[in-house]
Amino acid sequence: xxxxxxxxxxxxxxxxxxxxxxxxxxxxxxxxxxxxxxxxxxxxxxxxxxxxxxxxxxxxxxxxxxxxxxxxxxxxxxxxxxxxxxxxxxxxxxxxxxxxxxxxxxxxxxxxxxxxxxxxxxxxxxxxxxxxxxxxxxxxxxxxxxxxxxxxxxxxxxxxxxxxxxxxxxxxxxxxxxxxxxxxxxxxxxxxxxxxxxxxxxxxxxxxxxxxxxxxxxxxxxxxxxxxxxxxxxxxxxxxxxxxxxxxxxxxxxxxxxxxxxxxxxxxxxxxxxxxxxxxxxxxxxxxxxxxxxxxxxxxxxxxxxxxxxxxxxxxxxxxxxxxxxxxxxxxxxxxxxxxxxxxxxxxxxxxxxxxxxxxxxxxxxxxxxxxxxxxxxxxxxxxxxxxxxxxxxxxxx
Numbered sequence: 393x394x395x396x397x398x399x400x401x402x403x404x405x406x407x408x409x410x411x412x413x414x415x416x417x418x419x420x421x422x423x424x425x426x427x428x429x430x431x432x433x434x435x436x437x438x439x440x441x442x443x444x445x446x447x448x449x450x451x452x453x454x455x456x457x458x459x460x461x462x463x464x465x466x467x468x469x470x471x472x473x474x475x476x477x478x479x480x481x482x483x484x485x486x487x488x489x490x491x492x493x494x495x496x497x498x499x500x501x502x503x504x505x506x507x508x509x510x511x512x513x514x515x516x517x518x519x520x521x522x523x524x525x526x527x528x529x530x531x532x533x534x535x536x537x538x539x540x541x542x543x544x545x546x547x548x549x550x551x552x553x554x555x556x557x558x559x560x561x562x563x564x565x566x567x568x569x570x571x572x573x574x575x576x577x578x579x580x581x582x583x584x585x586x587x588x589x590x591x592x593x594x595x596x597x598x599x600x601x602x603x604x605x606x607x608x609x610x611x612x613x614x615x616x617x618x619x620x621x622x623x624x625x626x627x628x629x630x631x632x633x634x635x636x637x638x639x640x641x642x643x644x645x646x647x648x649x650x651x652x653x654x655x656x657x658x659x660x661x662x663x664x665x666x667x668x669x670x671x672x673x674x675x676x677x678x679x680x681x682x683x684x685x686x687x688x689x690x691x692x693x694x695x696x697x698x699x700x701x702x703x704x705x706x707x708x709x710x711x712x713x714x715x716x717x718x719x720x721x722x723x724x725x726x727x728x729x730x731x732x733x734x735x736x737x738x739x740x741x742x743x744x745x746x747x748x749x750x751x752x753x754x755x756x757x758x759x760x761x762x763x764x765x766x767x768x769x770x771x772x773x774x775x776x777x778x779x780x781x782x783x784x785x786x787x788x789x790x
Contacts, residue, residue, distance in 0.1 A: 397438045397439070397440040397514065397515070398440070398514040398515045398516040398517070399464075399465065399468055399514075399515030399516065399517065400425070400437070400438065400440040400461070400515070401421065401440040401445075402445045402449055402450060402453055402517065403453060403457070403461065403464055404421050404424045404425060404428070404440075405421065405445065405450050405453075406450045406451075406453035406454040406456075406457040407424060407454075407457040408420060408421070408424060409447075409450045409451075409454055409457075409589075409593075410454050410457050410458075412592045412593055413593070414593050414595060414596050414599055415450055415593075415596065416444075416596055416599035416600040416603055417595075417596075417599050418599075418603075425437065425439070425440070428461055432460065432461060432462070434461070434462070437461060444600070444603045444604050444607050445517070446552060446582070447582065447585040447586060447589060448548070448549040448552075448578065448581055448582050448585065449517065449549060449550055449551070450585075451549065451581060451585055452546065452549050452550055465515060468515055468520075469512060471520050471523075472508075472511070472512045472519045472520060472523075473512075474523075475519060475520050475522070475523025475524070476502060476503070476508055476519075476523070478523050478526070478527055479502070479522065479523050479526045479527075479697060480498060480499050480502045480503075480697070482526055482527055482529070482530035483498060483502075483526070483697065483698070483701040484498060484499070485530065486530065486533075486671065486672055486701060486705070487701060487704060487705050494704040494705070494707065497704060498697075498700060498701055498704055501697065501700050501724075501728075502697055502700075504728060505694060505697060505727065505728070506690075506727060506728055506729050506730045507690050507691050507692070507693040507694040507696070507727055507730075508691070508694045508697075510625075510690050510691045510730060510733075511691030511694055514691065516689075516691050517550045517551050518551050518554050518691055518692055518694070519691065519694060520550055521547045521550040521551035521554040521555060522547075522554055522694050522695055524543045524544075524546050524547040524550070524555075525543065525544065525547040525554060525555055525557065525558035526558075526698075527539070527543045528540045528541075528542075528543030528544040528547060528558060528562075528570065528574075529558055529561060529562065529671075529675060531543060531570075532562055532565070532567040532570050533565075533567075533671055537569055537570060537573075540562075540567070540570035541569070541570040541573035541574050541577070544558060544559065544562070544570050544571070544573075544574035545573070545574045545577045545578060548574060548575075548578045549578060549581065552578075553686065553688075554692070554695075555574075556682075557678065557679055557682045557695065559571055559574065559575070560678050560682065561674060561675050561678045561679070564658065564659075564662045564668075564674055564678065565662075565668060565671060565674060566668075613687075614687040616628065616630035616631045616633075616634045616643075616687075617630075617634040617638065617640075618634065618638075624732045624733060624735070624736035624759060625689050625690040625730070625732055625733050625736075626687070626688065626689060626690075627683060627688050627689065627690060627692065627693055627762050627763055627766060628647075628683065628684055628685065628686060628687060628688045628763070629646075629647045629650065629651070629684045629685065629763060629767075630643055630644070630647055631760055631763050632756070632760040632763040632764065632767075633646055633647060635752075635755035635756045635759070635760050636756055647684070647685055648685070650684070651681065651684050651685040654681045654684075654770055654774055655681065657774050657777070657778065658677060658678065658681065658774075658777065661777045661778060662674070669777055669780050670702075670705070670780070672698065672701055672702040672705050673702055673773070673776060673777060673780060674777075675698045675702075676698045676699040676701070676702040676720070676773055677770075677773040677774065677776075677777055679695045679696065679698050679699070680696065680699055680766060680769050680770050680773055681770050681773075681774075682695075683695065683696075683766055684763075684766060684767070684770065690730060690732065690733065690762070693727045693762070696724055696727055696769075699720050699723070699724060699769055699773070700720075700721070700724055702717075702720065702773075703716075703717040703718075703720040703721045703724070704717070705717075706776075712779060713776070713780070716772050716773075716775065716776045719768070719769075719772040720769055720772055720773065722768070723765045723766070723768045723769035723772070724765070724769070725765075726761055726762050726765045727762065727765070731761060731762065732759060732761070732762055735758065735759060736759070
Protein backbone atom coordinates (compact mmCIF):
# COMPACT_ATOMS: atom_id res chain seq x y z
CA UNK A 393 0.00 0.00 0.00
CA UNK A 394 2.83 2.43 0.82
CA UNK A 395 4.31 1.99 -2.66
CA UNK A 396 1.13 3.02 -4.50
CA UNK A 397 2.56 6.39 -5.42
CA UNK A 398 1.28 6.44 -9.02
CA UNK A 399 -2.34 6.78 -7.93
CA UNK A 400 -1.75 9.20 -5.07
CA UNK A 401 -1.12 12.23 -7.29
CA UNK A 402 -4.30 11.95 -9.37
CA UNK A 403 -6.28 11.01 -6.25
CA UNK A 404 -5.22 14.21 -4.49
CA UNK A 405 -5.71 16.25 -7.66
CA UNK A 406 -9.27 14.97 -8.01
CA UNK A 407 -10.02 15.94 -4.39
CA UNK A 408 -8.74 19.45 -5.09
CA UNK A 409 -10.76 19.65 -8.30
CA UNK A 410 -13.98 18.91 -6.41
CA UNK A 411 -13.15 21.76 -4.02
CA UNK A 412 -12.47 24.13 -6.94
CA UNK A 413 -8.78 24.30 -5.99
CA UNK A 414 -5.99 24.18 -8.58
CA UNK A 415 -5.27 20.44 -9.03
CA UNK A 416 -1.95 21.02 -10.82
CA UNK A 417 -0.31 23.32 -8.29
CA UNK A 418 2.62 21.46 -6.70
CA UNK A 419 2.51 23.36 -3.41
CA UNK A 420 -1.22 22.81 -3.00
CA UNK A 421 -0.81 19.11 -3.76
CA UNK A 422 1.92 18.75 -1.15
CA UNK A 423 -0.28 20.57 1.37
CA UNK A 424 -3.10 18.16 0.56
CA UNK A 425 -0.73 15.21 1.06
CA UNK A 426 0.37 16.48 4.48
CA UNK A 427 -3.24 17.06 5.50
CA UNK A 428 -4.03 13.49 4.43
CA UNK A 429 -1.20 12.18 6.60
CA UNK A 430 -2.36 14.20 9.61
CA UNK A 431 -6.00 13.25 9.17
CA UNK A 432 -5.35 9.54 8.75
CA UNK A 433 -2.27 9.31 11.03
CA UNK A 434 -0.75 7.22 8.24
CA UNK A 435 2.95 8.00 7.92
CA UNK A 436 3.37 5.45 5.11
CA UNK A 437 1.66 7.74 2.60
CA UNK A 438 4.44 8.28 0.05
CA UNK A 439 5.68 11.28 -1.83
CA UNK A 440 4.71 11.19 -5.49
CA UNK A 441 5.64 12.66 -8.86
CA UNK A 442 3.54 15.64 -9.90
CA UNK A 443 0.36 14.50 -11.61
CA UNK A 444 0.16 15.33 -15.31
CA UNK A 445 -3.04 13.43 -15.91
CA UNK A 446 -5.47 15.42 -18.07
CA UNK A 447 -8.68 16.92 -16.63
CA UNK A 448 -10.73 14.00 -17.97
CA UNK A 449 -8.86 11.61 -15.65
CA UNK A 450 -9.60 13.81 -12.66
CA UNK A 451 -13.28 13.91 -13.63
CA UNK A 452 -13.46 10.10 -13.40
CA UNK A 453 -11.55 9.95 -10.12
CA UNK A 454 -13.57 12.77 -8.57
CA UNK A 455 -16.47 10.31 -8.31
CA UNK A 456 -14.39 8.43 -5.71
CA UNK A 457 -12.53 11.40 -4.24
CA UNK A 458 -14.52 11.36 -1.00
CA UNK A 459 -13.19 7.92 -0.16
CA UNK A 460 -10.29 7.82 2.26
CA UNK A 461 -6.90 7.12 0.71
CA UNK A 462 -6.86 3.62 2.19
CA UNK A 463 -10.33 2.80 0.88
CA UNK A 464 -9.50 4.29 -2.51
CA UNK A 465 -6.43 2.08 -2.78
CA UNK A 466 -8.38 -1.03 -1.78
CA UNK A 467 -11.03 -0.14 -4.34
CA UNK A 468 -8.37 0.26 -7.02
CA UNK A 469 -6.88 -3.13 -6.13
CA UNK A 470 -10.32 -4.71 -6.47
CA UNK A 471 -10.85 -2.95 -9.82
CA UNK A 472 -7.44 -4.16 -11.04
CA UNK A 473 -8.16 -7.73 -9.97
CA UNK A 474 -11.59 -7.78 -11.57
CA UNK A 475 -10.07 -6.11 -14.62
CA UNK A 476 -7.52 -8.89 -15.04
CA UNK A 477 -10.30 -11.47 -14.84
CA UNK A 478 -12.29 -9.50 -17.43
CA UNK A 479 -9.29 -9.22 -19.77
CA UNK A 480 -8.50 -12.93 -19.54
CA UNK A 481 -12.18 -13.77 -20.01
CA UNK A 482 -12.55 -11.81 -23.26
CA UNK A 483 -9.26 -13.23 -24.55
CA UNK A 484 -10.48 -16.73 -23.67
CA UNK A 485 -13.70 -16.06 -25.56
CA UNK A 486 -11.63 -14.95 -28.55
CA UNK A 487 -9.91 -18.36 -28.42
CA UNK A 488 -13.26 -20.11 -28.59
CA UNK A 489 -14.40 -19.89 -24.99
CA UNK A 490 -13.58 -23.53 -24.17
CA UNK A 491 -11.80 -24.80 -21.09
CA UNK A 492 -8.82 -26.42 -22.78
CA UNK A 493 -5.03 -26.37 -22.59
CA UNK A 494 -4.84 -23.04 -24.42
CA UNK A 495 -7.18 -21.23 -22.04
CA UNK A 496 -5.39 -22.73 -19.03
CA UNK A 497 -2.02 -21.52 -20.34
CA UNK A 498 -3.54 -18.08 -20.99
CA UNK A 499 -4.91 -17.78 -17.45
CA UNK A 500 -1.68 -19.08 -15.93
CA UNK A 501 0.28 -16.50 -17.94
CA UNK A 502 -2.10 -13.69 -17.04
CA UNK A 503 -2.11 -14.45 -13.33
CA UNK A 504 1.70 -14.51 -13.28
CA UNK A 505 2.19 -11.55 -15.64
CA UNK A 506 4.79 -9.31 -13.99
CA UNK A 507 3.78 -6.03 -15.70
CA UNK A 508 0.25 -6.41 -14.33
CA UNK A 509 1.60 -7.03 -10.84
CA UNK A 510 3.83 -3.97 -11.19
CA UNK A 511 0.91 -1.79 -12.26
CA UNK A 512 -1.24 -3.01 -9.39
CA UNK A 513 1.52 -2.48 -6.83
CA UNK A 514 2.19 1.09 -7.94
CA UNK A 515 -1.50 1.87 -8.40
CA UNK A 516 -1.03 2.97 -11.99
CA UNK A 517 -4.21 3.83 -13.88
CA UNK A 518 -2.91 2.06 -16.99
CA UNK A 519 -4.22 -1.20 -15.52
CA UNK A 520 -7.97 -0.36 -15.41
CA UNK A 521 -7.56 1.50 -18.73
CA UNK A 522 -6.24 -1.70 -20.35
CA UNK A 523 -9.07 -3.78 -18.87
CA UNK A 524 -11.74 -1.40 -20.13
CA UNK A 525 -10.12 -1.11 -23.55
CA UNK A 526 -10.03 -4.90 -23.86
CA UNK A 527 -13.70 -5.26 -22.92
CA UNK A 528 -14.57 -2.52 -25.43
CA UNK A 529 -12.54 -4.33 -28.12
CA UNK A 530 -14.45 -7.55 -27.47
CA UNK A 531 -17.84 -5.80 -27.32
CA UNK A 532 -17.20 -4.16 -30.68
CA UNK A 533 -16.71 -7.58 -32.25
CA UNK A 534 -20.06 -8.64 -30.80
CA UNK A 535 -21.79 -5.54 -32.24
CA UNK A 536 -22.55 -4.28 -28.72
CA UNK A 537 -22.22 -0.66 -29.66
CA UNK A 538 -22.96 1.11 -26.40
CA UNK A 539 -20.86 -1.25 -24.29
CA UNK A 540 -17.93 -0.82 -26.67
CA UNK A 541 -18.31 2.96 -26.82
CA UNK A 542 -18.63 3.36 -23.05
CA UNK A 543 -15.61 1.17 -22.28
CA UNK A 544 -13.55 2.95 -24.89
CA UNK A 545 -14.58 6.36 -23.54
CA UNK A 546 -13.66 5.53 -19.93
CA UNK A 547 -10.36 3.98 -21.03
CA UNK A 548 -9.51 7.18 -22.91
CA UNK A 549 -10.47 9.30 -19.92
CA UNK A 550 -8.36 7.28 -17.48
CA UNK A 551 -5.22 6.97 -19.60
CA UNK A 552 -5.47 8.54 -23.07
CA UNK A 553 -2.32 6.86 -24.44
CA UNK A 554 -3.75 3.44 -23.55
CA UNK A 555 -7.23 4.17 -24.87
CA UNK A 556 -5.67 5.46 -28.09
CA UNK A 557 -4.17 2.01 -28.73
CA UNK A 558 -7.64 0.47 -28.76
CA UNK A 559 -8.92 3.32 -30.92
CA UNK A 560 -6.22 2.42 -33.47
CA UNK A 561 -7.20 -1.26 -33.34
CA UNK A 562 -10.89 -0.53 -33.90
CA UNK A 563 -10.10 1.87 -36.74
CA UNK A 564 -8.09 -0.82 -38.53
CA UNK A 565 -10.96 -3.25 -37.88
CA UNK A 566 -13.28 -0.61 -39.45
CA UNK A 567 -15.39 -0.50 -36.31
CA UNK A 568 -16.17 3.18 -36.69
CA UNK A 569 -19.23 3.78 -34.51
CA UNK A 570 -17.58 3.06 -31.10
CA UNK A 571 -14.61 5.17 -32.22
CA UNK A 572 -16.83 8.10 -33.19
CA UNK A 573 -18.92 7.87 -30.03
CA UNK A 574 -15.91 7.39 -27.74
CA UNK A 575 -13.92 10.28 -29.22
CA UNK A 576 -16.97 12.53 -29.35
CA UNK A 577 -17.74 11.81 -25.70
CA UNK A 578 -14.12 12.43 -24.73
CA UNK A 579 -14.07 15.74 -26.60
CA UNK A 580 -17.33 16.89 -25.06
CA UNK A 581 -16.23 16.03 -21.50
CA UNK A 582 -12.82 17.63 -22.04
CA UNK A 583 -14.33 20.87 -23.39
CA UNK A 584 -16.93 21.06 -20.61
CA UNK A 585 -14.33 20.37 -17.91
CA UNK A 586 -11.80 22.89 -19.22
CA UNK A 587 -14.46 25.59 -19.51
CA UNK A 588 -15.56 24.88 -15.94
CA UNK A 589 -11.96 24.99 -14.72
CA UNK A 590 -11.30 28.23 -16.59
CA UNK A 591 -14.25 29.78 -14.77
CA UNK A 592 -13.61 28.48 -11.25
CA UNK A 593 -9.87 27.64 -11.09
CA UNK A 594 -7.73 30.46 -12.49
CA UNK A 595 -4.14 29.59 -13.38
CA UNK A 596 -4.64 25.85 -13.73
CA UNK A 597 -3.57 25.81 -17.39
CA UNK A 598 -0.26 27.52 -16.68
CA UNK A 599 0.49 25.03 -13.88
CA UNK A 600 -0.45 22.10 -16.11
CA UNK A 601 1.84 23.30 -18.90
CA UNK A 602 4.73 23.61 -16.44
CA UNK A 603 4.14 20.08 -15.17
CA UNK A 604 4.14 18.69 -18.71
CA UNK A 605 7.32 20.64 -19.58
CA UNK A 606 9.00 19.30 -16.44
CA UNK A 607 7.91 15.75 -17.27
CA UNK A 608 9.41 16.02 -20.76
CA UNK A 609 12.63 17.69 -19.61
CA UNK A 610 15.99 15.95 -19.80
CA UNK A 611 16.67 13.75 -16.79
CA UNK A 612 13.01 13.44 -15.79
CA UNK A 613 10.53 10.56 -16.04
CA UNK A 614 10.04 10.43 -19.80
CA UNK A 615 13.74 10.81 -20.66
CA UNK A 616 15.24 7.56 -21.97
CA UNK A 617 18.84 8.78 -21.87
CA UNK A 618 21.47 8.14 -19.21
CA UNK A 619 20.48 11.46 -17.59
CA UNK A 620 17.40 9.72 -16.15
CA UNK A 621 18.36 7.41 -13.25
CA UNK A 622 14.92 5.71 -13.45
CA UNK A 623 15.09 4.76 -17.12
CA UNK A 624 15.63 1.07 -16.38
CA UNK A 625 11.95 0.16 -16.59
CA UNK A 626 11.24 2.05 -19.82
CA UNK A 627 10.38 -0.23 -22.73
CA UNK A 628 10.11 2.20 -25.67
CA UNK A 629 12.71 2.19 -28.46
CA UNK A 630 14.52 5.30 -27.25
CA UNK A 631 15.65 3.27 -24.22
CA UNK A 632 17.68 1.06 -26.56
CA UNK A 633 18.84 3.72 -29.02
CA UNK A 634 20.16 6.01 -26.27
CA UNK A 635 22.33 3.13 -25.11
CA UNK A 636 23.90 3.14 -28.58
CA UNK A 637 24.24 6.89 -29.14
CA UNK A 638 23.65 10.10 -27.16
CA UNK A 639 22.58 11.98 -30.29
CA UNK A 640 18.95 12.92 -29.63
CA UNK A 641 18.23 13.67 -33.29
CA UNK A 642 19.59 10.27 -34.36
CA UNK A 643 17.60 8.49 -31.67
CA UNK A 644 14.29 10.14 -32.50
CA UNK A 645 14.93 9.85 -36.23
CA UNK A 646 15.68 6.12 -36.04
CA UNK A 647 12.59 5.58 -33.88
CA UNK A 648 10.38 7.50 -36.29
CA UNK A 649 11.67 5.65 -39.34
CA UNK A 650 11.44 2.16 -37.85
CA UNK A 651 8.00 2.61 -36.28
CA UNK A 652 6.80 4.46 -39.38
CA UNK A 653 7.69 1.47 -41.57
CA UNK A 654 5.89 -0.91 -39.23
CA UNK A 655 2.83 1.37 -39.11
CA UNK A 656 2.71 1.67 -42.90
CA UNK A 657 2.78 -2.11 -43.14
CA UNK A 658 -0.15 -2.32 -40.74
CA UNK A 659 -2.20 0.19 -42.70
CA UNK A 660 -1.44 -1.34 -46.09
CA UNK A 661 -2.37 -4.80 -44.85
CA UNK A 662 -5.79 -3.61 -43.67
CA UNK A 663 -6.55 -1.31 -46.59
CA UNK A 664 -8.75 -2.07 -49.59
CA UNK A 665 -9.55 -5.64 -48.66
CA UNK A 666 -12.95 -7.23 -48.33
CA UNK A 667 -11.72 -9.47 -45.52
CA UNK A 668 -9.44 -8.73 -42.60
CA UNK A 669 -6.85 -10.74 -40.67
CA UNK A 670 -8.05 -12.21 -37.40
CA UNK A 671 -8.98 -9.66 -34.76
CA UNK A 672 -6.39 -11.08 -32.35
CA UNK A 673 -3.63 -10.74 -34.93
CA UNK A 674 -4.52 -7.12 -35.67
CA UNK A 675 -4.73 -6.29 -31.97
CA UNK A 676 -1.47 -8.02 -31.01
CA UNK A 677 0.43 -6.30 -33.84
CA UNK A 678 -0.96 -2.82 -33.13
CA UNK A 679 -0.39 -3.15 -29.39
CA UNK A 680 3.18 -4.37 -29.72
CA UNK A 681 4.15 -1.70 -32.23
CA UNK A 682 2.42 1.03 -30.18
CA UNK A 683 4.73 0.33 -27.23
CA UNK A 684 7.81 1.26 -29.28
CA UNK A 685 7.64 4.96 -30.26
CA UNK A 686 6.61 6.87 -27.12
CA UNK A 687 7.07 6.82 -23.34
CA UNK A 688 5.99 3.49 -21.86
CA UNK A 689 6.99 1.83 -18.62
CA UNK A 690 7.06 -1.84 -17.67
CA UNK A 691 3.44 -1.96 -16.47
CA UNK A 692 2.22 -0.95 -19.96
CA UNK A 693 3.51 -4.34 -21.19
CA UNK A 694 0.35 -5.74 -19.59
CA UNK A 695 -1.06 -5.16 -23.08
CA UNK A 696 1.12 -8.00 -24.38
CA UNK A 697 -1.34 -10.55 -23.03
CA UNK A 698 -3.01 -10.02 -26.41
CA UNK A 699 0.16 -11.37 -28.05
CA UNK A 700 0.09 -14.39 -25.73
CA UNK A 701 -3.52 -15.07 -26.72
CA UNK A 702 -2.66 -14.73 -30.41
CA UNK A 703 0.22 -17.21 -30.11
CA UNK A 704 -2.06 -19.72 -28.40
CA UNK A 705 -4.72 -19.24 -31.09
CA UNK A 706 -2.21 -20.20 -33.80
CA UNK A 707 -0.65 -23.12 -31.99
CA UNK A 708 -2.59 -25.81 -33.90
CA UNK A 709 -2.60 -24.13 -37.31
CA UNK A 710 -0.09 -24.38 -40.17
CA UNK A 711 3.64 -24.94 -39.68
CA UNK A 712 4.38 -21.28 -40.48
CA UNK A 713 1.69 -20.06 -38.05
CA UNK A 714 3.00 -22.34 -35.31
CA UNK A 715 6.53 -21.02 -35.88
CA UNK A 716 5.22 -17.47 -35.44
CA UNK A 717 3.38 -18.54 -32.30
CA UNK A 718 6.55 -20.00 -30.80
CA UNK A 719 8.55 -16.86 -31.69
CA UNK A 720 5.95 -14.58 -30.10
CA UNK A 721 5.87 -16.64 -26.91
CA UNK A 722 9.68 -16.49 -26.73
CA UNK A 723 9.41 -12.70 -27.01
CA UNK A 724 6.91 -12.64 -24.14
CA UNK A 725 9.18 -14.56 -21.74
CA UNK A 726 11.15 -11.47 -20.54
CA UNK A 727 7.87 -10.03 -19.25
CA UNK A 728 7.18 -12.88 -16.85
CA UNK A 729 9.63 -11.25 -14.43
CA UNK A 730 10.59 -7.59 -13.83
CA UNK A 731 14.05 -8.28 -15.27
CA UNK A 732 15.28 -4.73 -15.88
CA UNK A 733 14.20 -3.55 -12.44
CA UNK A 734 15.84 -6.57 -10.80
CA UNK A 735 19.07 -5.96 -12.73
CA UNK A 736 19.06 -2.27 -11.76
CA UNK A 737 18.55 -3.27 -8.11
CA UNK A 738 21.47 -5.72 -8.31
CA UNK A 739 23.73 -3.16 -10.00
CA UNK A 740 22.99 -0.54 -7.33
CA UNK A 741 24.07 -3.03 -4.67
CA UNK A 742 27.28 -3.96 -6.45
CA UNK A 743 26.37 -7.54 -7.33
CA UNK A 744 27.97 -7.24 -10.77
CA UNK A 745 31.58 -6.27 -11.56
CA UNK A 746 31.97 -2.56 -12.22
CA UNK A 747 33.73 -3.17 -15.53
CA UNK A 748 30.79 -5.24 -16.75
CA UNK A 749 28.05 -2.74 -15.89
CA UNK A 750 29.97 0.16 -17.42
CA UNK A 751 30.56 -1.63 -20.72
CA UNK A 752 28.72 -0.62 -23.87
CA UNK A 753 27.16 -4.05 -24.32
CA UNK A 754 25.62 -4.08 -20.84
CA UNK A 755 23.27 -1.19 -21.56
CA UNK A 756 22.63 -2.18 -25.18
CA UNK A 757 21.91 -5.88 -24.73
CA UNK A 758 21.31 -6.62 -21.04
CA UNK A 759 19.47 -3.62 -19.62
CA UNK A 760 17.56 -3.10 -22.89
CA UNK A 761 16.55 -6.75 -23.29
CA UNK A 762 12.83 -5.99 -22.98
CA UNK A 763 13.03 -3.51 -25.87
CA UNK A 764 14.77 -6.18 -27.97
CA UNK A 765 11.92 -8.55 -27.08
CA UNK A 766 9.36 -6.01 -28.31
CA UNK A 767 11.28 -5.53 -31.57
CA UNK A 768 11.47 -9.30 -32.00
CA UNK A 769 7.71 -9.65 -31.54
CA UNK A 770 6.92 -6.65 -33.75
CA UNK A 771 8.90 -8.24 -36.57
CA UNK A 772 7.22 -11.62 -36.25
CA UNK A 773 3.74 -10.14 -35.92
CA UNK A 774 4.31 -7.97 -39.00
CA UNK A 775 5.43 -11.08 -40.87
CA UNK A 776 2.32 -12.92 -39.65
CA UNK A 777 0.11 -10.08 -40.88
CA UNK A 778 1.65 -10.09 -44.33
CA UNK A 779 1.55 -13.87 -44.71
CA UNK A 780 -1.75 -14.72 -43.00
CA UNK A 781 -4.85 -15.30 -45.05
CA UNK A 782 -7.91 -13.10 -44.73
CA UNK A 783 -10.18 -14.67 -42.14
CA UNK A 784 -12.89 -12.25 -41.12
CA UNK A 785 -15.21 -10.17 -43.32
CA UNK A 786 -14.75 -6.45 -42.82
CA UNK A 787 -18.50 -5.91 -42.72
CA UNK A 788 -18.71 -7.84 -39.45
CA UNK A 789 -17.04 -4.93 -37.75
CA UNK A 790 -18.37 -2.07 -39.80
